[in-house]
Amino acid sequence: MKKVAVGMSGGVDSSVAALLLKEQGYEVIGITLKLSSIQACEDIQVCCSPQDVKDAKKVASYLGIQHFTIDWEKDFKDKVIDYFINDLKEGKTPNPCSICNREIKTGRLYKYVKAVLGIDYLATGHYINTVEIEGQKLIKRGIDKNKDQSYFMALVEKEVINGLIFPLGNLTKEKTREIAGKYKLPVSKKKDSFEICFTAGKTPAEYIQETKSFELEEGDIYHISGKKLGKHKGIAYYTIGQRRGLGIRWNEPLYVLDKIPEKNILIVGENKELLTDFVETINFNFHLPIEKWQGNLKVQGRYRQKPVDVEDFSYKDGVLKVKFKQPQIKFASGQILAVYKDDILLGGGIIK
CATH class of the missing domain: 2.30.30.280 (Adenine nucleotide alpha hydrolases-like domains)
Known part of the structure; x- marks a missing residue:
């Protein structure tokens, strides 16, 4: 029987992911990261709070699977929150979810379960699919276009992708909720957390003001x-x-x-001054080597942005330059540029 660790955030998505894998015959182990000390309530949903840890334990107990909690709150602050604050201070528009997936929730957690627990697979509740091309496992958009979260995986290393499983890739959010209700999971009616979990629904500026970060x-x-x-x-x-x-x-x-x-x-x-025909990124993370990029490519400069057609691209001295087929509104510095071939993610970098 194959073992799989499931990153359980205490929400509906990761709980259903654990349920489905158990139904498929995997030996499932639930792991919850404690990343915040904020006490969640009906109006404030924060990912990986003490309440989320309790909810994940309830679900694990209900499913009859082992469950562990790992406290990475300090690491989360150092790697994600401080990055977010520094980028804002420098006038950029940061994307903490993408950094978190590389440094904490997906990339680091996968390396942890493999090295410490000896488990070869990590599953998450992301709405993402995978596909294999020339022996390399690649991220592919989930079928629910309103929930597709492939964009946030652009910075995750390709070695990590080989060990990832996404049980919800072929489901819609509505179907996931339906499954949670059918199996009477303890969190079936729990609200989703905010997109930037640690700001608890506040705008970046409101968060900076409240925390007096600068x-x-x-x-x-x-x-x-x-x-x-x-x-x-x-x-x-x-x-x-x-x-x-x-x-x-x-x-x-x-x-x-x-x-x-x-x-x-x-x-x-004026609006015309916003238009540009290219974008550049630094620290580009290749899921597929650039020599193998071909066909009609598209790029995405923020979550939920309509993908933009690529005319040409070049890579030199660590900088990827992408030329658009049609002029576009300038992408924000600090955001993530994700490059796609059809629905397949080829990699991503931080917009320069």
Whole structure:
């Protein structure tokens, strides 16, 4: 009987993943990461909180499987929260979920269960599929296009992907809920957690303000022509392409074009000034070697963004440059660029 460790967050998705694997005949071991000390409640859903640990234990007991809890709260702060804060301070738009999947929840957890527990497979409740191409296991989009989470796996190393299992890849969220109800899982009616789990529903700027991670200082807003238009509330409140909430008047709509944190300046301009025909990434993580990339490629610069057609690409000195077929609104620095061939993820990097 094959052993598989399931990353159980205490939510519906990972609980159903554990259930399905047990039904398929695997020897299932549940593992829950404690990453937060925030006490969740009806209005505040936070992933990997003390309540989530209790919920995961209940589900494991209900399914009759072994369960372990690992406290990686400090590691989560060091690797994910601090990264998030530093990126905001530098005027970037960070993607903590992608970093977390590489450094904590997927990449590191897989290496842990393999090295410490001697288990070759880690399963998660992500809505993702896999496919094998030329002997390499690759991430593929899940069938539920509204829940597909393949984008967040772009930074996970290809060696890790070989040991991952995604039982929910061919299910919709509605079907997952239906299965949870049918089997009367203790968490069948539990709400989903927020996208950025540790901010508990707050915007990045609100989180910075509440935690006093750094000072949010007012600064000047300049039109791209050089004309000073007003004041901003603090650079962390804004992202590239933002139109609402600028609090300035102009004869046509203005958008955030750039942020200059060292001068605490926001640059705005008309929509046409946002357009670009290329994007660059650093630290690109290849799931499939670039020599094997072919056909009609697409890129995605944020979660739920409609994929963009690629005309050409090049890789030199660690920088991947992608040219679009049609000009696009500038992608935000700090976000993740995921490259796809059809529905297959070829890799990803941090937007420069």
